[in-house]
Amino acid sequence: MSAASVLPTGGGSMQMEPQTGWRQFLPQQILTGLPLTLFFPVGVMYGGVLLFYISLLVSGSYLKKIHRIRQSPMLLPILGLSLVSMVLAALQDVPPEISKEFWPGFLHYQTYLFLLPFLTVTAGLWQRRATYVFFAGAILAATLFVANFFHLLPANTVFRSYVIYEGNKSILLGILMAIAAAWMLHDLRMHRDHLVWRVLAIVYVAAALVLLAKTRTASLLFFLLCGVLILRQMGWSWRTVALPVILLAALGGTWKYALSLPPPTTCEVRLVQAGPWEIFKLRSLCTVHQLHDFSQGRKVNDDGMRLELYKITSEIIAEEPLTGHGIATWMHLYQQEAKGLISATMTTPHNDYLLYLTEVGVVGLLALLAIWATQYWVAYRMTAHENPNTREMAMPLLMLTIAMMLGGMFNAILRDGVFGMAFMILLAIPLAGMRNKN
Secondary structure, eight states, rough: SSSSSSEGGGGSSTOOOOOOOOHHHHHHHHHHHHHHOOOOOOOOHHEEEHHHHHHHHEEEEEEEHHHHTTTTTHHHHHHHHHHHHHHHHHOOOGGGGGGGHHHHHHHTTTTGGHHHTTTSOOOTTTTHHHHHHHHHHHHHHHHHHHHHHTTTTSSTTTHHHHHHHOTTTHHHHHHHHEEEEHHHHHHHHHOOOTHHHHHHHHHHHHHHHHHHHHHHHHHHHHHHHHHHEEEEEEEHHHHHHHHHHHHHHHHHHHHHHHHSSSSOOEEEEEEEEHHHHHHHHHHHHHHHHHHHHTTTOOOOOOOGGHHHHEEEEEHHHHHTTTTTOOOOHHHHHHHHHTTTTTTTTTTOOOHHHHHHHHHHHHHHHHHHHHHHHHHHHHHHHTOOOOOOOHHHHHHHHHHHHHHHHHHHHSSSSSHHHHHHHHHHHHHHHHHHTEEEEO
16 A cells, blocks of 8 residues: 555546546446445345446546556455455465365355446545435335334335345344435535424434344444544544543443343344334343343353354464464354253354454455555545535544454454445545545
8 A cells, every 4th residue: 555645546536537537427327326325135236336337347447447446445355355365365275075165165265356347436426325315225224114013014025125124134234224324314414405304314223223123233333433423523622532441431320220131031022022122221231131141051042152153263263373274164164062051053254354364364464454454544634624515524434443343353244245245336436536646
C-alpha cells in the first residue's frame, strides 16, 4: 500500500470524470441499484452482479478501468491476501477426505477480489443515490418483517428468509438493517431536510431490527455503530472518555441483574409463543446464562454451542499457529475433535478470526487485518479532505469496516458468499474514486 495520501479522483467523491454515451454510465446505474438486491434471495444479488460485469464489458475504456484499479489503495492488500492463500495452497498436501471442499474453500479466500471490478466505477452523484436505494431496501425489509409478524407473508422463495429463520441469510438481513439504520443517523447529521421523515425511518428500521429480526449480532452492531457516531459527534473531551465507562458500568449492572433471574426453560425461539419484546428478552437472558454456565464448566445447550466451538477450535489452532492446517481443513479437524458433542455437525466456527487462524494461520489472518486496516486508513484520510462530500463518505466506510470486524467475531462472513458479496457491494459506495496520490 502506498504511503502517499489517498484522494478521490476529480477532487471530490461527488465529482465525476467526463464521460459520453449511455454505455459509459451503465455500470454506475447498475451499481446504484445493487444495494436493493441484498434484501432478496441470494440469486437476485448474484444476477445483479452479473449484469454489472456485463455492463463493464460493454462500457469500454478498459485501459482507464485497469488504471483505476491499479491506483486504488485497496489493490495491494487485496492481492496480498490472495497471494498468501495461493502460496499456502501450493504448499498444502490435500488429503482425500477434503478434496471436494478444497477448491470451494480456496475461493472463499478470494472474496475481496470481487471488490476490484466495482472500484473501476468513478465517483459521482450515483453514490448518494445508491445510499438512498440502500435505505429504501432497509425500510422494505422492516416492512416485510412487520408483515410477517401479522402473518401476512407467504413462505415462498422471495420472502422465506423473513418468515423462517434461515441462518446466514436471516443474519445478513439483520446486519444490513443495522448498517442502514446507522448510515441513516449519519445522513441525518449531514442533511437536515425532511427531518421528521428521516427520524421516523430510523426508528422504524431500528425497531424492526431489534424486535423482529431475531439476530443478536445485528442488534449489538447497531448499538455499537450508534456509539461510534456519538463519539464522533462529541469529539475528544472528557465526555468521550466518560461515555464508554458509563456504558461498561451499565453493561456490568445489566449482566448481574440477568444472572439474578432464573434461566429460561428453553432458548429455542420457535418453540415460544411470545411477542417481539419477550423474544428479545429471552435471547438476551439465554446469552448471559450460557456464557456464565460455560465459564463455570457446565454443559451448554444448542444455544450456547458457539462457546464450545471457540474452545475446541482454539485447541486446534495451537497445533499449527503460524501457517495453519491448510485450506478447507477446519470442518474435518473439528469433527474429529468434537465427536459426541452437540457442535460436531457445524461446518464453520462461526468466527472469521478462528477460521483464518485454523486454515491459514497467523500469516493469513494478518493479511486479512491488513485489508481492514487499509479501510480504516482510507476512511481517516477522507475525514481530512477539503471536499465535504468526500468527508461525508468517511463514516459509512468506517461503519462498514467495524461491521465486518464485529460480524467476523460471530459469523464466518468471508467464508460465506451471502455475506461476502453483500459487503463488497456496499464497500463500493464509499470507496468509489479513491486513489493513491502520485
